[in-house]
Amino acid sequence: MNLPNKNYDLPQIMFGVLFIALMTIASIWVVKPxxxxxxxxxxxxxxxxxxxxxxxxxxxxxxxxxxxxxxxxxxxxxxxxxxxxxxxxxxxxxxxxxxxxxxxxxxxxxxxxxxxxxxxxxxxxxxxxxxxxxxxxxxxxxxxxxxxxxxxxxxxxxxxxxxxxxxxxxxxxxxxxxxxRGEHVGIGIRHFAIRLAGGRGDAAVILAGQAIRAVALGVVVTAIVQSVLGGIGLAIVGIPYATLLTVVMFVCCVAQIGPLLVLIPAIIWLYWTGDNTWGTVLLVWSCVVGSLDSVLRPYLIHMGADLPMLLILSGVIGGLVAFGLIGLFIGPVVLAVSYRLISLWVNEAPEPQQDLEEVNKLLGE
Structure with missing residues (x-):
């Protein structure tokens, strides 16, 4: 069988790739702000x-x-x-x-x-x-x-x-x-993903949207609820700078540290000043606020996407460290899409049927 002889114009290919790279860099530079x-x-x-x-x-x-x-x-x-x-x-x-x-x-x-x-x-x-x-x-x-x-x-x-x-x-x-124009933008992104990677590209785009919604529901909403309730408790018992402490509490909740990092010093301060009644009230309220994430967050995450909670939380913390506040959404999206694509790739192969003894014999041979 004779294969057709293809003559490639190497300079044309090099200059074409270089032109595309320059246009891409210039476009990113223009839209950077x-x-x-x-x-x-x-x-x-x-x-x-x-x-x-x-x-x-x-x-x-x-x-x-x-x-x-x-x-x-x-x-x-x-x-x-x-x-x-x-x-x-x-x-x-x-x-x-x-x-x-x-x-x-x-x-x-x-x-x-x-x-x-x-x-x-x-x-x-x-x-x-x-x-x-x-x-x-x-x-x-x-x-x-x-x-x-x-x-x-x-x-x-x-x-x-x-x-x-x-x-x-x-x-x-x-x-x-x-x-x-949300529908048109969504169709355009999915069309590009299909052109890039077929059906799996489309599935990856849909999964990315689900991961973003899961983070917004599970992490951000839980952080807002905990910080608002904690801030209300701080304001009621008379803690100074309750607004600033509420902001710090929200940041701690988003970073998965929890609101107790702010509430416990406030409780200690109340007992130290001799206000034992309000100190006890804030202590009980802090126990309620601090335990909300163990119930509310898993429920909301599963409402947004059927993904492992450990995967979402790892993406939130890692993305926050790597990319800043916007990393709250970037981190989980990257991990969720990678997790699903790797799972699909692995599941294409049949599950191992041989027992360990037969595998050891094969290794011995």
Missing amino acids: FILGFSWAGMIVIATWPVMIRIQALLWGRRILAVIVMTVLLILLFVLPIALLISSAVENSAPLAKLASNPSQLHLPDFTWLESIPLIGKKTYLGWHTLINSGGSALLAKVQPYIGQTAGWFVSQAANIGRFILHCSLMLLFSALLYY
Whole structure:
């Protein structure tokens, strides 16, 4: 059999590939300022698409009315609270920075309640006062510069209003466009995936959407519920800077650390100040809030996608470390798609039927 002789023009192929690479790099460079806003918009639209469809059904099937309602909801649920939190961070961090800049105003607490502890109370109280009298001021002098730098960093980050407004504006704009033309965008992405990898590419795109929805439901919603309930508890018992602590609690919940990292010090502070009643109330409330994730998160994750919870949580933590806040969605999507594709590839082979003894004989031969 004679194979046809194909003459390849190697320079043409090289220059063609080079031109495509240059056009790709130039396109990425042009759209680089919009990537973050579009990414956030895509994640939000995918996660809230069922809500938009229900709202559209209630508004006589008018898509434009549903888009307006969803945009207003995004402003109320995302932009406005974050703007208020940034304003609160700037307002509350300024006194902290001022206090940290003057070490003479910093004083270690007296802890007089230590004397009431049976058996070890007096010795503990005397040891604490010995520490204050001998090295307390030196200890504060060493810690004070770091407190000031930390407070200053938070203020500088929170004061970057211009960049925040830009990304929020882009997120709202792209969200409105995706809500309005979501079906066409989805079909285009699936068409590209089919052209790239056939049916498996289409399945990978659908699985990516399910993973995003699972993270939005299981991780983000659980973090919002826990932080809001914890913040309500902090406000009711009279903890100072409850708004800032609620933000810290939300970050801890998203990072899978949990709200107790904030609630336990608040409980200790209440008991230390002698407010035992509110301390006990916050202790009971913290037990309820801290245990919510073990019930709410698995249920919501399985509502979004039938994926192992360990896979989703690993993707959340790894993505957060690798890509920042947007990695909350990127990490689980990458792991979920890879997990499913590898599972399909492995399951194409028949399961092993031979027992271990026959396999050992084959190895011996």
